[in-house]
Amino acid sequence: MQAAAAAVHRPHLLGACPGAGGAGRARRPSSTVRMALREDGPSVAIVGATGAVGQEFLRVISSRGFPYRSLRLLASERSAGKRLPFEGQEYTVQDLAAPGAFDGVDIALFSAGGGVSRAHAPAAVASGAVVVDNSSAFRMDPEVPLVIPEVNPEAMAHVRLGKGAIVANPNCSTIICLMAATPLHRHAKVVRMVVSTYQAASGAGAAAMEELKLQTQEVLAGKAPTCNIFSQQYAFNIFSHNAPIVENGYNEEEMKMVKETRKIWNDKDVKVTATCIRVPVMRAHAESVNLQFEKPLDEDTAREILRAAEGVTIIDDRASNRFPTPLEVSDKDDVAVGRIRQDLSQDDNKGLDIFVCGDQIRKGAALNAVQIAEMLLK
Amino acid sequence: MQAAAAAVHRPHLLGACPGAGGAGRARRPSSTVRMALREDGPSVAIVGATGAVGQEFLRVISSRGFPYRSLRLLASERSAGKRLPFEGQEYTVQDLAAPGAFDGVDIALFSAGGGVSRAHAPAAVASGAVVVDNSSAFRMDPEVPLVIPEVNPEAMAHVRLGKGAIVANPNCSTIICLMAATPLHRHAKVVRMVVSTYQAASGAGAAAMEELKLQTQEVLAGKAPTCNIFSQQYAFNIFSHNAPIVENGYNEEEMKMVKETRKIWNDKDVKVTATCIRVPVMRAHAESVNLQFEKPLDEDTAREILRAAEGVTIIDDRASNRFPTPLEVSDKDDVAVGRIRQDLSQDDNKGLDIFVCGDQIRKGAALNAVQIAEMLLK
Numbered sequence: 001m002q003a004a005a006a007a008v009h010r011p012h013l014l015g016a017c018p019g020a021g022g023a024g025r026a027r028r029p030s031s032t033v034r035m036a037l038r039e040d041g042p043s044v045a046i047v048g049a050t051g052a053v054g055q056e057f058l059r060v061i062s063s064r065g066f067p068y069r070s071l072r073l074l075a076s077e078r079s080a081g082k083r084l085p086f087e088g089q090e091y092t093v094q095d096l097a098a099p100g101a102f103d104g105v106d107i108a109l110f111s112a113g114g115g116v117s118r119a120h121a122p123a124a125v126a127s128g129a130v131v132v133d134n135s136s137a138f139r140m141d142p143e144v145p146l147v148i149p150e151v152n153p154e155a156m157a158h159v160r161l162g163k164g165a166i167v168a169n170p171n172c173s174t175i176i177c178l179m180a181a182t183p184l185h186r187h188a189k190v191v192r193m194v195v196s197t198y199q200a201a202s203g204a205g206a207a208a209m210e211e212l213k214l215q216t217q218e219v220l221a222g223k224a225p226t227c228n229i230f231s232q233q234y235a236f237n238i239f240s241h242n243a244p245i246v247e248n249g250y251n252e253e254e255m256k257m258v259k260e261t262r263k264i265w266n267d268k269d270v271k272v273t274a275t276c277i278r279v280p281v282m283r284a285h286a287e288s289v290n291l292q293f294e295k296p297l298d299e300d301t302a303r304e305i306l307r308a309a310e311g312v313t314i315i316d317d318r319a320s321n322r323f324p325t326p327l328e329v330s331d332k333d334d335v336a337v338g339r340i341r342q343d344l345s346q347d348d349n350k351g352l353d354i355f356v357c358g359d360q361i362r363k364g365a366a367l368n369a370v371q372i373a374e375m376l377l378k
Numbered sequence: 379m380q381a382a383a384a385a386v387h388r389p390h391l392l393g394a395c396p397g398a399g400g401a402g403r404a405r406r407p408s409s410t411v412r413m414a415l416r417e418d419g420p421s422v423a424i425v426g427a428t429g430a431v432g433q434e435f436l437r438v439i440s441s442r443g444f445p446y447r448s449l450r451l452l453a454s455e456r457s458a459g460k461r462l463p464f465e466g467q468e469y470t471v472q473d474l475a476a477p478g479a480f481d482g483v484d485i486a487l488f489s490a491g492g493g494v495s496r497a498h499a500p501a502a503v504a505s506g507a508v509v510v511d512n513s514s515a516f517r518m519d520p521e522v523p524l525v526i527p528e529v530n531p532e533a534m535a536h537v538r539l540g541k542g543a544i545v546a547n548p549n550c551s552t553i554i555c556l557m558a559a560t561p562l563h564r565h566a567k568v569v570r571m572v573v574s575t576y577q578a579a580s581g582a583g584a585a586a587m588e589e590l591k592l593q594t595q596e597v598l599a600g601k602a603p604t605c606n607i608f609s610q611q612y613a614f615n616i617f618s619h620n621a622p623i624v625e626n627g628y629n630e631e632e633m634k635m636v637k638e639t640r641k642i643w644n645d646k647d648v649k650v651t652a653t654c655i656r657v658p659v660m661r662a663h664a665e666s667v668n669l670q671f672e673k674p675l676d677e678d679t680a681r682e683i684l685r686a687a688e689g690v691t692i693i694d695d696r697a698s699n700r701f702p703t704p705l706e707v708s709d710k711d712d713v714a715v716g717r718i719r720q721d722l723s724q725d726d727n728k729g730l731d732i733f734v735c736g737d738q739i740r741k742g743a744a745l746n747a748v749q750i751a752e753m754l755l756k
Contacts, residue, residue, distance in 0.1 A: 277664070
């Protein structure tokens with residue numbers, strides 16, 4: 001998995017396009033990376049350390065100077081024994097199912113799928129760790145806070161280091177949408193939201209990113225595309241998100257947006273519909289979001305609100321037709337918002353259309369989880 | 379342009395994915411192509427014969443056995459003199475600005491941009507031709523019918539062969555959307571529609587398709603992408619549609635959907651908002667459409683209505699997660715509809731979400747224009 005993730009890190013597959021201005025906060029350049037191994041930091045475990053998000057956990061910890069007294073890299077038995085370098089040290093990946101795997105761990109960052117979280121998070125909690133879980137396993141558990149630090153930090157006010165607990169990281173599409181929608185919601189109250197997504201390969205893991213690249217090469221060479229991760233051609237194509245469809249006809253990805261928004265906003269009445277689509281992009285999602293407000297909100301005020309919002313960058317240059325793109329936000333912390341305009345189909349300034357892009361692996365997963373962990377240190 | 383269009387006709391760039399069932403009506407296999415050159419047919423001119431849509435006009439005329447007494451291929455002075463084979467004959471492209479270019483022409487199919495239509499359609503009309511214009515030049519002219527034959531054939535009831543007139547072909551995104559929305563609108567009256575598009579390269583012409591292919595090759599080789607047609611990287615990226623932004627913050631592509639829907643449905647009150655996005659796909663558009671109805675419409679009834687709709691194919695297999703994709707509808711006549719579901723965010727069964735795909739060059743342009751021409755022969 002690690003090799004696969006590294007292989008797709010070609011500059012133009014993931015980086016900003018030539019001539020584009022810098023948007024969002026870039027990862028700090030390596031010259032300013034602070035060594036974060038220090039005695040007063042917590043003991044940290046990373047579960048799923050060899051996956052795309054696990055690897056990004058390490059990059060984010062390093063770039064933000066997240067302090068740690070010790071670091072334990074955990075993965076399935078299959079990856080145990082693998083050696084990974086990090087900040088000048090070499091770590092041996094350990095089997096997360098081994099007895100005592102979580103002994104002495106203060107914070108455990110999980111990103112190894114819902115099954116692994118369900119099986120092993122309870123053991124981590126029992127040994128006193130705070131689990132920050134990137135899977136969907138506990139998100140809708142009423143006892144588990146579901147947190148975007150810029151949006152609802154109050155939901156985890158009762159969670160303390162040293163007392164076992166789980167904090168859930170929301171779904172990537174929800175995080176990216178709500179980073180932009182929440183500041184507007186606070187001002188004018190969103191009553192209904194219609195979302196259509198443009199989702200990257202990374203949401204299905206490093207192997208999916210590699211499959212998109214391989215398929216594209218095959219198709220350009222006139223060959224049939226290899227379909228292992230997805231059931232259909234992804235290169236030069238888009239398709240309905242591969243999550244299973246539930247009884248009401250929505251897929252699980254869409255229902256996450258519906259349900260998680262209600263929980264994060266603590267608003268059972270907010271109406272959300274979503275259509276989730278995969279597009280052949282590597283690691284950043286885009287979302288077209290139509291908002292319906294209780295109170296009037298004009299687009300200039302909306303722009304001011306978003307300009308002041310933490311973790312949000314505005315890219316909205318109508319004259320030069322420059323707006324957020326997945327490539328431009330790749331490897332960036334901030335969610336980018338543009339195409340901010342009064343919705344013609346709603347009266348009295350009670351509607352807005354916006355277009356949002358965010359790095360799926362970073363703010364959509366690893367960064368948000370590390371930010372949750374940072375709140376535990378305050 | 380012709381060479382460029384031909385170069386991207388690799389099977390997996392444009393064709394259906396392996397194992398996918400046949401959806402929609404495919405182009406008739408070549409064994410059943412009827413020679414359409416016959417004495418009782420009209421005299422036909424094709425303006426922009428060397429472009430992507432112009433070439434598709436020829437393919438559609440051939441596959442549908444559209445009758446013609448004579449065929450004149452017209453293009454700019456730059457392409458004049460070029461020789462193009464068609465149905466066993468060779469035609470010399472003629473300069474559309476030459477005196478008498480439209481003499482004796484009964485039907486002129488225009489697809490060479492708004493400027494060419496504005497400059498030369500009046501001459502064609504003056505010489506007695508019915509112009510079917512694929513550009514946006516005359517679409518909002520109150521004297522010019524804007525027609526999707528399955529949707530509003532009545533709008534051109536007064537147009538007769540032998541009497542000069544213009545009939546406008548709607549914008550591709552509008553055609554594809556309304557092919558699916560109109561049958562539902564007839565049943566329950568659409569009061570508001572929120573559309574997000576996933577638009578292919580072909581809408582910007584054959585050179586744009588070629589640029590997407592070239593950029594993809596470059597990016598896979600670690601090179602900087604060539605940006606001639608678009609101002610930014612298209613390979614492994616998506617971006618807001620390149621049409622100019624108008625004063626209200628919408629781009630012209632989006633405003634076409636807003637205004638053309640009102641004209642085609644002859645309903646000044648229907649509320650439409652759209653966000654138009656380009657995705658790295660060759661020749662078919664997709665659209666996520668949220669519908670709000672005046673009267674209740676449950677999803678089973680909607681499915682029945684769409685099943686009976688002319689020019690519409692349903693692909694909506696929830697169990698196997700199989701829904702319309704741009705690849706699957708490429709080179710097909712029908713628009714495909716799926717993800718048909720009751721919108722959770724609207725009460726009383728007054729909302730539906732659907733996902734629509736259609737071939738941009740075919741039903742979005744050439745096929746619709748030839749269907750309009752066919753109506754003149756009835």
